[in-house]
Amino acid sequence: MKFKLYxxxxxxxxxxxxxxxxxxxxxxxxxxxxxxxxxxLRLNKEIGQxxxxxxxxxxxxxxxxxxxxxxxYQESSADKKFQDIILDRFLYKTNGFIDLTMVNSxxxxxxxxxxxxxxxxxxxxDRKNNKEFIIVQKDNIYISSLIIKEGKPFFVLGKxxxxxxxxxxxxxxxxxxxxxxxxxxxxxxxxxxxxNAYIVDEKGVLIAHPDISQVLxxxxxxxxxxxxxxxxxxxxxxxxxxxxxQNEKKKAVIGTVIPMRFHLPNVFLFGKEIVSxxxxxxxxxxxxxxxxxxxxxxxxxxxxxxxxxxxxxxVVLIIVVLLFAKHIINxxxxxxxxxxxxxxxxxxYRVALNRNDELKDLADSFNEMSEELKLSEExxxxxxxxxxKKLEDKINASEEEIYELKKxxxxxxxxxxxxx
Amino acid sequence: xxxxxxxKPLAVFVLIIIAVFAIVVALNKFKTPxxxxxxxxxxxxxxxLWHVLDRFYDGLKKGMNDLGYVEGxxxxxxxxxxxxxxxxxxxIVQHHIDNNADLIYAVGNPSxxxxxxxxxxxxxxxxxxxVLADKPVETKIANSLKSSGNNSAGVTNNMSELIPxxxxxxKKINPTVKKLGIYGEGFNxxxxxxxxxxxxxxxxxxxxxxxxxxxxxDVPPGPLLTTEFERIANSIxxxxxxxxxxxxxxxxxxxxxxxxxxxxxxxxxxxEPILEEMEAGGLYSYSADLFAVGEQSAAIVDKIFxxxxxxxxxxxxxxxxxxxxxxxxxxxxNITIPDSVMAIAxxxxxx
Numbered sequence: 001m002k003f004k005l006y007x008x009x010x011x012x013x014x015x016x017x018x019x020x021x022x023x024x025x026x027x028x029x030x031x032x033x034x035x036x037x038x039x040x041l042r043l044n045k046e047i048g049q050x051x052x053x054x055x056x057x058x059x060x061x062x063x064x065x066x067x068x069x070x071x072x073y074q075e076s077s078a079d080k081k082f083q084d085i086i087l088d089r090f091l092y093k094t095n096g097f098i099d100l101t102m103v104n105s106x107x108x109x110x111x112x113x114x115x116x117x118x119x120x121x122x123x124x125x126d127r128k129n130n131k132e133f134i135i136v137q138k139d140n141i142y143i144s145s146l147i148i149k150e151g152k153p154f155f156v157l158g159k160x161x162x163x164x165x166x167x168x169x170x171x172x173x174x175x176x177x178x179x180x181x182x183x184x185x186x187x188x189x190x191x192x193x194x195x196n197a198y199i200v201d202e203k204g205v206l207i208a209h210p211d212i213s214q215v216l217x218x219x220x221x222x223x224x225x226x227x228x229x230x231x232x233x234x235x236x237x238x239x240x241x242x243x244x245x246q247n248e249k250k251k252a253v254i255g256t257v258i259p260m261r262f263h264l265p266n267v268f269l270f271g272k273e274i275v276s277x278x279x280x281x282x283x284x285x286x287x288x289x290x291x292x293x294x295x296x297x298x299x300x301x302x303x304x305x306x307x308x309x310x311x312x313x314x315v316v317l318i319i320v321v322l323l324f325a326k327h328i329i330n331x332x333x334x335x336x337x338x339x340x341x342x343x344x345x346x347x348x349y350r351v352a353l354n355r356n357d358e359l360k361d362l363a364d365s366f367n368e369m370s371e372e373l374k375l376s377e378e379x380x381x382x383x384x385x386x387x388x389k390k391l392e393d394k395i396n397a398s399e400e401e402i403y404e405l406k407k408x409x410x411x412x413x414x415x416x417x418x419x420x
Numbered sequence: 421x422x423x424x425x426x427x428k429p430l431a432v433f434v435l436i437i438i439a440v441f442a443i444v445v446a447l448n449k450f451k452t453p454x455x456x457x458x459x460x461x462x463x464x465x466x467x468x469l470w471h472v473l474d475r476f477y478d479g480l481k482k483g484m485n486d487l488g489y490v491e492g493x494x495x496x497x498x499x500x501x502x503x504x505x506x507x508x509x510x511x512i513v514q515h516h517i518d519n520n521a522d523l524i525y526a527v528g529n530p531s532x533x534x535x536x537x538x539x540x541x542x543x544x545x546x547x548x549x550x551v552l553a554d555k556p557v558e559t560k561i562a563n564s565l566k567s568s569g570n571n572s573a574g575v576t577n578n579m580s581e582l583i584p585x586x587x588x589x590x591k592k593i594n595p596t597v598k599k600l601g602i603y604g605e606g607f608n609x610x611x612x613x614x615x616x617x618x619x620x621x622x623x624x625x626x627x628x629x630x631x632x633x634x635x636x637x638d639v640p641p642g643p644l645l646t647t648e649f650e651r652i653a654n655s656i657x658x659x660x661x662x663x664x665x666x667x668x669x670x671x672x673x674x675x676x677x678x679x680x681x682x683x684x685x686x687x688x689x690x691x692e693p694i695l696e697e698m699e700a701g702g703l704y705s706y707s708a709d710l711f712a713v714g715e716q717s718a719a720i721v722d723k724i725f726x727x728x729x730x731x732x733x734x735x736x737x738x739x740x741x742x743x744x745x746x747x748x749x750x751x752x753x754n755i756t757i758p759d760s761v762m763a764i765a766x767x768x769x770x771x
Contacts, residue, residue: 085760092743092764115741118584118627151565151576152737179739213723216734217566312443316436 005332009325017317025310029303036299040254040290041242048258048288051188051197055286058184059157059262062176063141065094066159070172073102074161087113098154099175105168107133114175132158136171143262143282146178146207146215153178153215178215181208195253195291199260202283204231214248221248221287226257230285244292252292260284331359338366347374461496462489462523462725465516467509467535468501469528469552470673472696476527476551479714480721487722502531504673505641506609509534517542523721526550526574528669529612532561536572547724550574551710551717554613556735565735573724573733575717578708579613579668579693582741583620585706586691587628589743590663592761593704594689600630601661601688603675606637607649612669617693621665633661641671649675653682663689666697676700680749687753695744699769703749704761708738742766 069090076083091100091113102111107128112119127133135158136142142158158173185197185208198209204222206215221227225245247253260282293300331353341349347370351363466477477499481491489495500515502508513534516524524539524546526532532550539546554577556562563569590597602621608614618634625632639648649672664683666676676692680701683690692702696710720733744767750757762768 081760085763088760088764092766116578116581116585118588118624120627151735177739211723212719212736213728213733216736217732308443312441319436 006325006329009328010321013321013324014318017321018314021313021317022310025306029306032302033299036296040295041256043295044242044254044256044288044290045258047188047192047194047197047290048256048286050192051185051286051288052258052260054184054188055181055199055260055284056262058180059143059282062157062174063159065090066157066172066174069100069174070159070161073172074169084111087111091115096177096180097174098152098177099173101173102170103127103133103173104170110170132156132173133171136160136173137168142171142173145201145283146205148178148216148218151216153212155181178208179212182210182212182215184208186210194288195294196247196289197286199284199286200227200230201285202231204228207284219248224248224255224287226255226287227285230257247289253289254292254295255287255289258286258288260286331355331363335359335363335366338370342370342373347371347377461492461494463519463521464495464497464721465513465519465521465524466497466499466501467512467516467524467526467531468499469531469669470504471501472676473527473552473694473710475696475710476714476717479711479716480525480718481714482711483715483718484721486715487718489722504609504669504671506530510538513538517544517546521546523724524548525717525721526553528552528609529554529559529561530609530669532556532572532574533559533611536561536570539571545571547730548572548574549717549721549724549730551713552577552579552613554578554580554616559611562735567731567734569731571730573720573730573735575713575720575736575738577613578738578741580616580620582693582706583617584624584627586665586693587621587624587630589704589706589761590630590689590691591628592758593755594663597662597689598630599633599661599663600625601633601635601656601664602667603649603652603670603679604634604636604667606639607635607645607670607672607675608667609669609671613693614667614669617665617667646672649678653678656682656686658686661686661688663691665691666693666702668693668697676702683749684752689753689755690749692744695742695767698744698746701746701749703746703753703755704757705744706741707744709740709742712740713738744769 069087072086073083076086087100087102091097092115098116099112099114101109101113104110106126107130108126109124112124132142132144137160140160140162142156144156147154147156154175154177156173156175158171160171161169163169181199185199188194188197189210196210198214198221199207200221201207204220204224204227206219206221209215209219222231224247226243242254242256244252244254247255262282331351334351334353338349338351350367350370353360353363464480468474468477477497481497484495485491491497498516498519498521500512502512509530513524513531516535517538524535526535526548527550529552532548532553535546535548535550539548548571550556550561550572551574553559553561553574556568556574556576557564561568561572587600590600600621602618604618608618621632635652637645637648637652639645664679666679670676672678676697677700679690683701683703689704690702692698692705693707694710695705695707698705716736716739720736723733724730743761743765745757745762745765746769747757748769748771749755
């Protein structure tokens with residue numbers, strides 16, 4: 001089966017021109033995707049660490065306030081009225097404080113104040129066996145998980161009161177409105193322009209979420225893959241985790257989990273450092289989420305543009321190859337047709353090529369050849385006619401001789417008959 | 421048009437390059453304008469109890485604005501006020517139902533109850549967001565604090581919850597107070613927040629060594645009630661009561677102002693359950709910030725507009741309570757506010 005040169009050129013040139021274009025395009029896309037993925041992961045990690053830092057700062061501030069309360073309480077022990085006013089001021093003037101309790105070294109409540117309830121003397125209880133007292137006695141600080149009571153979310157923070165020798169003298173506990181944490185999260189979301197950030201405890205229960213309804217409904221996020229990994233795998237819980245999954249609103253997100261670390265500040269009393277700073281592990285985990293579509297939006301833009309350029313480029317290449325092939329094949333086809341004409345004896349046919357290259361030279365040579373052939377033919381025709389004329393003349397002369405000879409024979413035959 | 425040039429391969433090639441480039445640029449540059457939050461503005465039908473409580477409404481509008489709802493473009497407010505006249509509640513709620521409000525914003529228990537009943541009767545599941553609704557579970561507005569179980573959600577009121585604190589402040593300001601006067605049954609909208617405040621007063625007053633002196637009437641709401649109020653108020657002599665507490669949800673619209681006049685006459689403390697009323701003449705108030713509650717409720721409205729069902733939104737409590745002191749009234753009734761109370765006041769009115 002004949003395979004036209006035009007098609008051969010097309011099949012040969014097209015891949016040769018497209019392949020390098022495609023390969024370099026794919027390599028670029030691959031590296032851009034990798035770069036974008038690394039950027040997304042790095043950004044998520046930074047945001048997670050930023051949230052952790054902000055929450056840490058918030059807790060740090062609260063403990064500073066608790067330290068101030070314990071210092072002032074100890075220093076004002078001689079003036080109960082003043083002490084009472086100071087405690088009231090801390091309670092009512094500190095954003096988010098709901099309850100403030102001073103506990104002695106045996107765990108008995110000495111003073112308790114609340115912004116909603118009136119606390120009478122006989123309402124004071126013994127906290128000796130309560131978890132928060134036991135922990136604050138041992139670790140100097142206590143941070144509870146989120147508690148929701150009668151629809152109101154709050155945390156309990158506790159701090160040990162120490163004397164100049166570092167001996168435990170009691171503790172101060174505060175209940176803080178849990179919605180304060182929402183404010184911190186919302187502030188971060190606004191600043192960092194991320195899709196979502198929230199905090200869960202070791203059971204996956206929400207501690208803070210920009211949507212307070214999720215917290216008040218005591219939603220458990222243990223079904224989120226990253227949260228599930230924390231709950232199931234303690235080792236995983238200690239390090240940064242990143243993954244893509246569907247969030248509670250069924251949206252594809254890139255999530256990061258960072259364990260919460262809280263650094264208790266150095267405690268100074270009367271110019272002397274009492275307790276060196278120690279890192280306290282709170283069993284909270286911060287999850288930050290970026291919408292997958294937004295995280296890779298730049299990459300998708302580049303891909304779209306690259307695809308458009310590729311398609312456009314392919315179209316252009318195909319047309320170029322077509323035009324190029326045509327540019328080569330056309331003159332060859334003309335020459336082919338001319339040679340066919342020549343074969344048929346049409347020596348007057350000439351190839352007209354309006355170009356300025358080797359094919360033009362070939363066409364000119366062909367035309368010259370045709371001209372030569374034409375002249376040769378004419379020459380040949382002329383000499384052939386001459387020879388034919390000569391032959392005809394000779395034949396005519398021979399015919400005359402033959403006629404005379406015939407006449408002479410006939411005369412002889414007649415004479416012979418007469419004789420006989 | 422001369423098309424001879426189109427036969428030239430180079431010309432065609434250049435045209436193609438230009439066309440492809442133009443397409444690429446157009447597809448990347450063309451941006452769809454940001455659509456509005458809603459195709460047509462959402463209509464919020466307001467069922468306001470009393471104009472003095474308009475701070476809720478102001479807070480709601482600010483909160484909605486902060487969430488990106490432009491008034492007139494994304495949201496419109498159909499403000500209706502029944503001015504403590506219960507006869508008008510149903511008419512107002514029906515107005516919003518008939519006008520196909522996208523959401524009903526109800527202030528006070530009677531507004532919420534009317535909205536729930538009438539939307540149910542009309543077979544229309546119009547979402548309801550409320551504020552100043554006391555004891556939503558006890559009054560059957562909601563099944564539980566976690567879920568209403570119906571088409572409502574909101575920020576509950578803590579007025580009755582704060583009564584013990586109000587009494588504590590009263591004793592701090594004037595430890596000698598023994599008799600606390602209130603205008604109770606007959607003066608207030610039945611089933612409203614006033615009823616819960618009275619109940620809480622009666623429950624806790626004895627803990628502070630205080631007796632509640634309740635003035636009642638069976639005169640129906642209207643001009644006669646106003647006269648009756650003045651008759652009773654004028655009959656109170658110095659020493660009959662040591663202080664009075666204004667009960668919210670009263671039929672007589674300016675009753676609180678009349679109470680202040682008598683408080684000055686009798687030189688007694690008036691406790692206000694709402695900061696805004698205190699500004700007009702009460703001595704002090706310990707209550708939620710109404711504007712902040714309005715802002716808080718805007719977040720709930722937004723969630724509903726975004727598609728969350730009201731029954732999936734837990735009931736919220738006010739974020740913050742403020743102690744307000746009216747120093748002008750303190751001077752008028754010759755009361756000195758102790759340092760322990762001044763130290764924690766969040767709002768101090770001097771003039």
